[in-house]
Amino acid sequence: MAGDIHTNNLDGIDLLRPLSAEERAAIARQCRWRHFQANELIIDHLGETRDAVFIVEGRVRVLSHSASGREISFDDIEAGGFFGEMSAIDGLPRSASVAAVEDGTLVAFLAPKPFQDLVTGHPDLAIAVMKRLCRVVRLTTDRIMELSTLGANNRVHAELLRLAKRGRMEGKAAVIAPIPVHADIASRVSTTRETVARVLSDLAKERLVERRADALVVRDVRRLEEMVEDVRGGA
Numbered sequence: 001m002a003g004d005i006h007t008n009n010l011d012g013i014d015l016l017r018p019l020s021a022e023e024r025a026a027i028a029r030q031c032r033w034r035h036f037q038a039n040e041l042i043i044d045h046l047g048e049t050r051d052a053v054f055i056v057e058g059r060v061r062v063l064s065h066s067a068s069g070r071e072i073s074f075d076d077i078e079a080g081g082f083f084g085e086m087s088a089i090d091g092l093p094r095s096a097s098v099a100a101v102e103d104g105t106l107v108a109f110l111a112p113k114p115f116q117d118l119v120t121g122h123p124d125l126a127i128a129v130m131k132r133l134c135r136v137v138r139l140t141t142d143r144i145m146e147l148s149t150l151g152a153n154n155r156v157h158a159e160l161l162r163l164a165k166r167g168r169m170e171g172k173a174a175v176i177a178p179i180p181v182h183a184d185i186a187s188r189v190s191t192t193r194e195t196v197a198r199v200l201s202d203l204a205k206e207r208l209v210e211r212r213a214d215a216l217v218v219r220d221v222r223r224l225e226e227m228v229e230d231v232r233g234g235a
Contacts, residue, residue: 008033010108013054014080018124027118031108036100042107043084045097051109052088053098055081058105063187064096073187075139076101085129088112145232147190154231155189156199160209161228164218172222177215 010016010024010031019027031054036042043049045064055077062074062083074096077083087094091112110118119126146155164174182196200216203209208224210217218224 008056008106008108010054010056012056012080013082015054015082015125015128018122027110027114028108030114031110033106033108036105036107038100038103038105040100042098042100042105043094045095046093047097048093049084050087050091050112051084052082052112052115053084054108054110055079055083056106056108058100058102058107060098060105060107061101061184062096062098071187072190073184074143076184082132085115085132088115143188150231152189152191152195153199154228155191156185156196157224157231158228159185159189160200160203160218161221161224163216164221164224167218169221170217172220174218174221175212175215176218179211179214179216 008028008031010028011021013024016024016027032051033056036058042053042060057079059079060077060083062077064072064074066072077098083098084094086092088110089112119129142158146158150158160180163176163180167174167176169175182193182200185196186193200209204211208219210219
């Protein structure tokens with residue numbers, strides 16, 4: 001469903017916050033707007049599109065599939081974020097697929113040339129894009145090391161720690177909302193839903209995690225971090 005450029009705006013996009021409202025409005029007018037439903041592909045792995053994509057509403061998932069068809073999830077990106085910058089910069093096919101997680105996810109597609117002009121014309125935006133690319137490299141490196149050196153239980157611990165550090169802190173605890181789906185965690189750490197369920201059950205028995213109606217709480221983030229680092233150090 002095409003959006004209305006008179007009501008759509010990019011004011012909530014973190015990358016564009018250094019710009020004036022007038023500059024953001026000018027970029028919005030250059031964008032192609034579209035709503036997506038849950039599980040609908042926004043871009044496809046090895047696809048030929050090159051647009052950078054801003055997430056205005058909703059949430060998206062970066063993923064791929066193994067030769068056997070098993071889904072492998074890399075990251076979720078919330079409203080205010082962006083993706084697709086690599087193909088917009090280097091002109092090569094997409095390195096992964098991206099699908100909407102929520103119904104009504106609204107995104108804005110910006111063609112490669114306007115995106116390149118935007119970034120090269122604003123050094124602070126260029127630095128922000130480089131920092132995001134650095135984050136992608138670091139995350140990928142961490143996952144490769146975990147898959148190579150850690151057992152499935154420990155990989156679940158490491159993923160839970162990542163989610164906790166992105167959650168809302170309450171003293172020494174972290175609130176992860178919404179509750180992560182077992183299948184989503186499993187696809188990120190290359191294990192099964194049953195393994196994820198068992199690991200979370202064990203952590204609950206140890207009173208390290210607590211399930212609430214609308215969130216999962218890591219009661220002691222530092223303790224979980226020590227568990228992960230102890231295994232990494234001995235791997």
